[in-house]
Amino acid sequence: MNTIQSTLLHFLAAYPKQPILIAYSGGVDSQVLLDCLSGLKHAKKIHNPLYACHVNHGLSKNATQWQQFAQQQCQQRHVALTVCSVNINRKNQQSLEELARDARYKALIKTAERQKLSNALIMTGHHQDDQSETFLLALKRGSGLKGLSAMASSSVINSHLLARPLLNCSRDTIINYANEQQLIWIEDESNSDIHFDRNFLRQIIIPKLKQRWPSITRTISRSSEHCRDGQLLLDELAQDDLQACCLAASKQNEQALSISQLATLSSLRFNNVLRYFIASQGYKMPSSEQLKQVLLQLNAKEDKSPCITMGKYALRRFQDTLFLTPVFADLSSFSTSIDLTLLRVEKVQKITLPDELGLLQLELIHTHKETTEESIVMLIPDTVENITITFNHKNPRCLPDYRQHSRSLKKILQELNIAPWQRKRIPFVYFDNELAAALGGFVCKPFSIKSSFKTNQPMIKINWLKV
Numbered sequence: 001m002n003t004i005q006s007t008l009l010h011f012l013a014a015y016p017k018q019p020i021l022i023a024y025s026g027g028v029d030s031q032v033l034l035d036c037l038s039g040l041k042h043a044k045k046i047h048n049p050l051y052a053c054h055v056n057h058g059l060s061k062n063a064t065q066w067q068q069f070a071q072q073q074c075q076q077r078h079v080a081l082t083v084c085s086v087n088i089n090r091k092n093q094q095s096l097e098e099l100a101r102d103a104r105y106k107a108l109i110k111t112a113e114r115q116k117l118s119n120a121l122i123m124t125g126h127h128q129d130d131q132s133e134t135f136l137l138a139l140k141r142g143s144g145l146k147g148l149s150a151m152a153s154s155s156v157i158n159s160h161l162l163a164r165p166l167l168n169c170s171r172d173t174i175i176n177y178a179n180e181q182q183l184i185w186i187e188d189e190s191n192s193d194i195h196f197d198r199n200f201l202r203q204i205i206i207p208k209l210k211q212r213w214p215s216i217t218r219t220i221s222r223s224s225e226h227c228r229d230g231q232l233l234l235d236e237l238a239q240d241d242l243q244a245c246c247l248a249a250s251k252q253n254e255q256a257l258s259i260s261q262l263a264t265l266s267s268l269r270f271n272n273v274l275r276y277f278i279a280s281q282g283y284k285m286p287s288s289e290q291l292k293q294v295l296l297q298l299n300a301k302e303d304k305s306p307c308i309t310m311g312k313y314a315l316r317r318f319q320d321t322l323f324l325t326p327v328f329a330d331l332s333s334f335s336t337s338i339d340l341t342l343l344r345v346e347k348v349q350k351i352t353l354p355d356e357l358g359l360l361q362l363e364l365i366h367t368h369k370e371t372t373e374e375s376i377v378m379l380i381p382d383t384v385e386n387i388t389i390t391f392n393h394k395n396p397r398c399l400p401d402y403r404q405h406s407r408s409l410k411k412i413l414q415e416l417n418i419a420p421w422q423r424k425r426i427p428f429v430y431f432d433n434e435l436a437a438a439l440g441g442f443v444c445k446p447f448s449i450k451s452s453f454k455t456n457q458p459m460i461k462i463n464w465l466k467v
Contacts, residue, residue: 003169004036004177011153011165012046018161019049019117023108024081026054026070026186029125032177033166037123038077048121053111055104056085059096059190066186082111097196109158119160126151126164129171132220133201140197146275146285149228170217238276241269246277247321255281257322259298270295281324283313298322305420318419329355331391331424338362338387340380343460351389357425360389360439361463375463378429378436378447387460388430398435401448409435416441429462439464 001009020037024030040046054070056063067083074081084107088099112120131150138147155162166174178185194200209216245261257277262270271291279285286294290308294315297306307316309327316323334354343349343364351360365377380387399406407415413423418441429437437443439462449459 002177002180003173004032004166005040007169008036008040008165009045011163012048015121015161016047018119018121019051019115020121020123020163021108021112021115021117021160022050022052022079023104023122023124024052024054024070024074025188026066026073027125027188028178028183028185029127029130029166029174031073031183031185032174033123033125034073034077034079035181035183036177038079049117050079051111051115051117051120052079052081053108054081054083055107056083057088057100057103058085059088059100060188062189069186080115082115084111095197097198105157105162109160112158112160117160121163122157122160123163123165125166125174127166127169127171127174128217128221129202129206131167131224132206132217133198135220135224136201136205137197145227145231145234148224149231150224152228168221234272235276237269238273241265241273242277242280245273255324257324259317259320259322262298262322267295278313278324281313283324284311286310294322307421316419316421323419325421328421328425331355333392335388335390335392338389340385340387353427355425357427358464358466360427361465363461363463365459365461375461376437376439376443377449377459377461378431378443379449380458380460381431381447384431386432387436389427390430391424391427393428393435396435399445400442401445401450402442403445409438413438413441427464437462 022030022034022037024034034052037046037050041048041050052070052074054067054074056067060066070083071081086103086107088096088103108122112122134150135148138150141147151164151167153164153167177183190196191199192203194203206217213219242257245257245265247256247258255277262273265273271288274291274294275285290310294308297308297315298317300306300317305316305318307314312327314325314327316325331354336351338349338351343362347364349362351362353360393409395408395410397406397408398412400412403412413426418426426441427439428435429439431447434446435444436447443449
């Protein structure tokens with residue numbers, strides 16, 4: 001039994017029945033993986049159901065030929081193949097390699113779902129030399145322990161397991177197997193382009209390192225494992241600190257930390273728990289400079305509510321709380337009018353709010369018994385001609401139904417302890433040009449059912465159905 005076979009058998013001993021989805025490009029690594037797994041399956045040494053997925057990125061003039069090659073190779077080995085075509089739209093500050101990798105993993109996950117594979121092993125042919133390249137790229141970027149941990153032999157991806165069983169096998173071992181089995185494979189012409197950092201390492205740097213230190217890929221792999229162990233210890237510490245600092249999620253499902261508790265931590269533990277907290281919500285890690293900025297802004301004056309934006313998310317301080325939120329869209333231009341005539345005929349009308357804020361369901365009713373805890377109800381005076389819903393206001397004076405005296409809207413929102421960014425995401429209901437309600441907050445007294453009103457006076461019920 002050769003090294004590749006024994007390595008795969010040892011890895012799969014812990015997963016005797018889970019279906020395997022091979023990430024199959026047709027290159028030598030995935031070709032060896034496909035050939036060895038199908039051979040073990042044919043010899044009845046493994047019993048895992050086998051599937052393969054070929055992702056056509058459309059980046060090469062040879063992409064169609066590669067797809068046909070993949071279909072032929074899988075058909076010869078009686079392995080069901082799914083072909084996924086993806087479009088790569090290059091974005092600023094994102095490498096083509098990174099975009100292609102992200103598209104590839106999304107396609108693999110989608111394939112597993114379409115095939116209805118439960119707890120699948122999404123398996124790649126990454127090996128020890130790939131691990132060295134990843135480590136050196138992380139070193140070039142100035143990454144910390146998490147980045148220097150490079151690739152794990154297994155990690156969770158959605159409800160599946162991303163498996164890299166050949167990480168301890170060298171590229172030479174892969175090539176030797178391919179030659180011994182007289183395999184053919186695809187040579188991607190882009191692999192020779194040393195303008196790509198990974199190719200530069202693969203073609204120029206790592207061969208020189210191996211020439212000087214033949215065991216360099218093994219020692220780099222060992223260093224990567226040490227970094228991973230160190231990161232696991234930091235994660236354990238972060239879990240303890242997060243438990244002490246974490247507050248209950250807000251009504252808007254915003255995650256939050258206690259600033260006074262964070263202040264008890266050293267700067268190193270502060271950075272560690274904040275990185276862990278952000279990563280746990282699925283966002284990319286902040287840089288060291290961004291963490292310094294967060295710490296600086298937490299010490300801003302008490303009457304300030306600073307916000308630090310980091311790509312797709314933001315850290316916002318309000319009172320003694322640090323909130324983690326998405327970056328929100330500007331909703332100030334949103335406005336929609338309700339056709340009262342149409343509402344009287346259809347009885348129910350629905351409005352989709354912007355920026356994933358959900359749905360408003362409006363309904364004309366004639367009795368309090370039709371209300372629920374999730375809805376607000378307002379009286380509609382006979383003189384009202386138009387109902388408008390908007391997120392904008394000119395700070396009118398208003399009288400909520402729980403107050404005895406009127407006050408400016410800004411002051412009332414402050415009274416309600418609503419964070420500044422949340423105030424900009426409140427749908428305001430106007431009857432003609434008069435504020436009638438702030439949804440999720442209050443109804444103005446002139447339109448409240450708590451006030452006296454005529455029998456059978458029309459009312460409007462609004463349900464805010466959150467996403």
